Amino acid sequence: MPAPPPAARPTPAPSSVLDLAPVVPVVVLRDAGDAVPLARALVAGGLPAIEVALRTPPATAAIRAVAEAVPGAVVGAGTVLTPGQVADSVAAGARFLVSPGWTDVLLEAMRVSGVPFLPGVSTASEVVALLERGVREMKFFPAHAAGGTAYLRSLAGPLPQARFCPTGGITAASAPDYLALPNVGCVGGSWMVPADAVAGRDWARVERLAREAAGLSAGGRCR
Numbered sequence: 001m002p003a004p005p006p007a008a009r010p011t012p013a014p015s016s017v018l019d020l021a022p023v024v025p026v027v028v029l030r031d032a033g034d035a036v037p038l039a040r041a042l043v044a045g046g047l048p049a050i051e052v053a054l055r056t057p058p059a060t061a062a063i064r065a066v067a068e069a070v071p072g073a074v075v076g077a078g079t080v081l082t083p084g085q086v087a088d089s090v091a092a093g094a095r096f097l098v099s100p101g102w103t104d105v106l107l108e109a110m111r112v113s114g115v116p117f118l119p120g121v122s123t124a125s126e127v128v129a130l131l132e133r134g135v136r137e138m139k140f141f142p143a144h145a146a147g148g149t150a151y152l153r154s155l156a157g158p159l160p161q162a163r164f165c166p167t168g169g170i171t172a173a174s175a176p177d178y179l180a181l182p183n184v185g186c187v188g189g190s191w192m193v194p195a196d197a198v199a200g201r202d203w204a205r206v207e208r209l210a211r212e213a214a215g216l217s218a219g220g221r222c223r
């Protein structure tokens, strides 16, 4: 009798958001029913780490649906602003947390959540304040508006111990420039999940855009 297939193993818990995948799609969902087909399209295109922004009512249900039904995905919560959202997201199955900014209250909630997290910064002082609190990995938001690659390159001089996931205004054209920086671990963005493609449930287009995005980092990026 042939041996039974090995039991499906869950993807191991990530220890760092920045090392999950070079490109993290930021997803805004209006219908929780779109979450699973959308996540499947992103995973099929080569983008397993998916940030669901807590900006719309179905976000937490969407996180739960993806966590339960898409084993290849590592789903996280974005736009996390309160300790309550931290708790709800992790209970729903979020494997990482991302915030556009931070306070000490939010940081403490993220710290005790047991999952990796990226608090958001956009100035050198905010970076220094996080380093002072023992946090070295952060989101740089809003990346393009706050100074883009030139700003991040400037931070790398005095603050080389900080590593970033720039997000906000990044495109398929600009992502490789961010990914080439020594202090960038990954980039986030919504360009591979355009609102009209999600509204039209055009998952083939999402998969194609995801595949292009996944390929952006394939050319000799050292991490």
Ligand SMILES: O=C(O)C(=O)C[C@H](O)[C@H](O)COP(=O)(O)O
Binding pocket: 026, 053, 055, 078, 079, 080, 099, 100, 141, 167, 168, 169, 170, 188, 189, 190, 191
């Ligand atoms: O809601 C949040 O907390 C955010 O994270 C904002 C996101 O970073 C952007 O929505 C993604 O940026 P775009 O690629 O410019 O769409």
